[in-house]
Each structure stands twice: as structure tokens, then as C-alpha cells.
Amino acid sequence: MRARTTIKDVAEAAGVGVATVSRVLSGGSASPQTRERVLAAAAQLDYRPSALGRNLRRQRTGGIGLLVPDITDPFYARVADGVLACARAAGEPVIMGATGDDPESESEVIGMLLEQGVDRVVAVPSGATEPWAPAVRAGLTVVFAARHAVGFDDIPAVMADERSGIRTAVEYLVGLGHRRIAHLGGHGQGQRTAAFRDTLTALGLPVDEELIVFGRPARDSAYAAASGLFQNRPDLTAVIAGSNLLGEAAVLAAHELDLRVPRDVSLIMFDDVPWAELCAPPLTVIAPPARDIGYRAAELVLRTPPGRGRGGRSRPVKMPTELIVRGSCGPGRQRGATRRS
């Protein structure tokens, strides 16, 4: 393992000064023959400028940080994939961290990014406010993806148009004749729950608070929420699950309780995943453009000049969702009266 070839080696090989090499390589002015000599020397020595040296001097890393709750969740994986794609196109490295939706863990990761000198971050925030205070104080350019954190109206965000997605789903179910529709909410989904309530109200239907339940982002909690919902309220006829995890839990719980989909209960899941098509029956979903959200967020964070970001409150970018009708929704009927577990 030899020592790395540095700009000095190239300069020597080309018979010029280091300043000239730097200029040539970063597109500055130089005479054609000098440029050629430098380029030849660099190629021959297989020279790669060290990002370390450059960044130290430039006082900016250029890399982009990526924080997601859980890379194992297909939704965040797709967001991450979008960020990765955009960063790649821009030639920027991505430093990644998983927060587990835990503010403390989030703080740690942010601290690590700060230490690394990263100055741009795309994050799916856990929702807590504290972890982000040091970040903005340090001048980090932050863009939130898929979620927003309260109290940070000045941080740009790229999200799914949840209101519209939920509204479409509710209208679809109501159109099918459903009246007692439940909402299985997840972490950081205040928007969706609100949209759910609003749409019901707008349609002149009562909002039954008992039909709005929440699960933590863990399989057991999601399952408990779904199962509890089905057992407590056998009269419900449709469920909207707020995430693929909750959708999974709902399918499992329904199966466990011998509820047939869509005969006994209709199901819509927020998030499209490959297995939605494999289910029996295939799941009707509200598909958010997860990858595009990541891509857009990365674009935004790369375009925002460093140091900007504070200032005028920025309205979140909303990406359109799509209702994909498959086979998990049937006509709404009276039930519960006939069924007793």
C-alpha cells in the first residue's frame, strides 16, 4: 500500500506548480499546453483529489446526510433510494443514519453528522423538536421528507399530499356505502388523522373517536392496535391503515380473527408495497411517491445555498398520491349486528 498520490506529485510530474494543477482540475484558466500536460500527468498517476483536503479548505463537506427512522421499512427504503439516486447524479456522497424514531438517537446521529462536517441533511424527522435545534444553530441546511416537525415552519419539507390521498380514500369508501370507517394511525401522522376527520365531516358523517386508534412503529404494537380495533368495534366495515406496517398488521389481525377481506371488512393501506399485489385479495392502496419524495428532497437540499434555510416560512412541497384500486374493498353493509366474536 503506497502513499496516496497527491496534487504535489502531479505538479512535479507535469513540471508545474500545485496551484496550476488545482486550477486545471477545477476548471480554472490555464494555457492549452499546460492543461494538457497536467491532465496527462494526472491520468498517468491515476490521481484522485482528496475530498478531505478539499473540504477542510472549503469549509464544507459537500456530502449530504440522510436520516430515516428505519431503513428496513419499504417506504423509507424507497425514500432513501430517491435520495441516493439524486446524490449520485450530483456526485455527492451520502452519509446515512437510522434514528428508530427515537429523539435521543436522532440527536446522536445529528451530532455525528455535525462532527463529520456535513452541512446538508435530508431527514424524516422523529417529530421531536429538540434534536434539531443544534443543527439549525450550526447552520445545517435541512430538508424534511415525508414528515414535518412542529415548530420548524422555516425548514422546507417534501411530503406526500396526505390530505388529498386520505380524502380520496375516504370518499371512495363512503361511495361504496361504508359508514363506520376506522383509521389506524402511525407515528407522525397528525396530518392524515386530521384529513380523515375533516373528510368525514365534509361528507356529513359523524366522527367516531373510538374508531381512530394509533400504533407505535413496531410490529407488535401495530398488531395490538389492529387486533384491538377489530375486537372492540365489530361493527366497523372499513379500515384505513396509515402505513405499510399497520396495513400488514390489519391483514394479519383480520385473518387471525377470521374476518374475510373484503366481505367482512374493507381495507385500504397508505403506501404501496410489492406484497400488496400478492395478498389475497390484493390490497387497495393509497400510493405515495416515496422515491420521488426522496429525490425531490435531495434536489432541494442540494439547490439551497448553505446558510439559507432560516428565513421565510416555506410551504411544504406536496407530491400527489394515487389511489390504486385492487381487491380489498367491497360494498359497505351493516355488520356487527349479525356477528359476535
Add this chain to the structure above:
Amino acid sequence: MRARTTIKDVAEAAGVGVATVSRVLSGGSASPQTRERVLAAAAQLDYRPSALGRNLRRQRTGGIGLLVPDITDPFYARVADGVLACARAAGEPVIMGATGDDPESESEVIGMLLEQGVDRVVAVPSGATEPWAPAVRAGLTVVFAARHAVGFDDIPAVMADERSGIRTAVEYLVGLGHRRIAHLGGHGQGQRTAAFRDTLTALGLPVDEELIVFGRPARDSAYAAASGLFQNRPDLTAVIAGSNLLGEAAVLAAHELDLRVPRDVSLIMFDDVPWAELCAPPLTVIAPPARDIGYRAAELVLRTPPGRGRGGRSRPVKMPTELIVRGSCGPGRQRGATRRS
């Protein structure tokens, strides 16, 4: 946005030299009262040492690179999660890239890592040899995960014990009475195919080469492979799918062709994913410890001293797989004679 607080600020605030601050902060020797003063000053100024400066001086980044074909695939997502967890425990940042299993793209990402000064990489290699030559030449410490690249016997690897997993699955199917078992192989799965052949031979069964087919790691290709297999060989009674993608394709194709699982055809998938339990019927799988593979690989790459890695050929670490019997395998019977598509 103020200028970053540097070690110099801390030194001034504590009334000592920068060298002393550095020593205190990195655990060197110092008198108790000095140590205290420095620590107090650092805390009060909220000082974070810049990784840039440190790494430049130390000539090593400390970060670990992570290369996966596709972060969207649940298997690689779990591997990545393991790496992330281990890196976090060690306080190391992770720079991540997706290769798409394309050697050229892989080369690009490796180049980027090299430029960043990353000196440790965990990778699921695409299989091509060329991209890794510059990496080892530059003294990169590489650990392969989940796959191995031919010609790099001296690079350590952490993999699932595919031979044993496949053997168990084949024995299970043969025990159920199956004789015409197909294998849907994926990219970089030579080991599995070989194990498949070997086990059949060991059990005294003929190896029908027509029953061993391959799909590229894309949904359409996987589906084409599965569908083609079912249509060309209606006499097969069981299929082992080499990845979750191929398993998905097999389920879909079987459904499309009106083949009932497990009555018409039995199915085993290599890789356990959450939706395997949601399928109708739930899928029997060979579960590789994906997360552990990632974790172990990261441990290994962190433990290996830089510059090592070349030298004695290292035997890959094999992680045990588990056959999880659910509902997708039935008794093997003669079919194909009765069925004509």
C-alpha cells in the same frame, strides 16, 4: 451562522495550548486540574472536534462505506440495517451507495468512496472483478457480505450458509415426495445452484437442467423466468426461489396461471420477509440472518487493521439459515400428466 468553534478557541478559553486540548480530549495524559479546565471550556463552548481536520491529519477517514445492489430490496435493507447498527455502536459514520448490480456503477461508487478517503468498505459485490482492483490497490479494507466475488479469495466475506440452507430445503421437499424440483436462481447465486445440484445428486435424484433457470434482479425478468418455468414444465411439483424477488414472482406467476399453492405446486423461498406470513398460503422460507450478516461484516471490517486484508486467503464466515415451515409446501404428487395449459 457563526464560524465553527475550533480547538484553538477551546485552548484560549482554557488558557492552555492546543496540543494540551487535543491530548485531554483524546485521552492522553494531563494533570487533573488542566483536564478539568479544558473539559469545562469545551463543554461551555459546545466544542465538537472536526472530523475533517482529524481525518486529514490521521490519513484515515474512519468512516465505513456500504455498497448494496438495491436498498429497496428487503434483504439488502436488513443487511444495511445491521451495518448501520454496528457502525453506530462504534461511533463511525456510514457512507452508502447503491450499485444496481451494475459493475460500472459499482466502479463509480468505489471511486467516490476512495475520493472521500473512506478506507473500510462493506459490500455486496456485483460479482464483477474489475471494480475492486483499484480498491484493493489503494489499500481499502474490504469485507464482502452476502455474496462473494470470484478471484478475491483473500477478501473476507460473511455469508449465509447457502449450501446448508438449500440442502435442508431440498431434503424437506424430497421428504414430502417431490421429485421434479425447480430452482429459480438469481444474480450472484452460483453457490446456491451448485448446492441445489449437489443435494439432488446426493439424494440419488437426477438433475434436470431445464428446471434450473435464472432471472435478472428486476421484477419483469423475475416474473418472466417464473412464468416461463411454470409453462414450459407443467410437470414440476416444487420450486425453490432464490430470493424474495423471485419468490414474489413465483407467487404471482402461479396465481396468474391458476396454479394453487401448495396443491398444484409447492414453493420455498430463500429469504424471509414480513409478507411471507401474509401470503395465502403463508410461505415456507429459508431464512438467512440478513441483519446479522451485515452486523458481522461491519464488525469484521472495523476490527481488521488497515492495510491488512491482502494475504492469507480467508475462509468466508457462514451464518446459519433456518427453514421456517409455513404453508406453501404440500406432499409431492404426480402432476402435469393430468394438467395441460
Add this chain to the structure above:
DNA sequence: CGCCCTCATGGAAACGATTCCATCATGTTT
């Protein structure tokens, strides 16, 4: 009492790049 060893400490070099600035050569204008 003196010498030497140990230990704390700070100055300064080094890492690899960028960039300011001075220098020098060439070409242009009056």
C-alpha cells in the same frame, strides 16, 4: 546537594487541497 528521570505542557510541522496575491511575459493601445 546535585543529578537525572519523569511528567506536563506548548510550539510547530504535517496532512492535501484551494485560493489570494505577486510576478512575469505577452499583446495592445496611444
Add this chain to the structure above:
DNA sequence: AAACATGATGGAATCGTTTCCATGAGGGCG
């Protein structure tokens, strides 16, 4: 032809840290 503008070029400072080395103080032992 002289003065000036323009452009190429290299030296040196700089970014923030670690680490080598020198210095000085203090304590133990001969």
C-alpha cells in the same frame, strides 16, 4: 516606442486537527 492591460503561473497561507519534539519544573535517589 512606452505604457498599460491581460493572462498564465507559482509561492505561500489557510482550513482544524494530531503528534513530534523541546522545554521546564518537580521529585527521588545517590
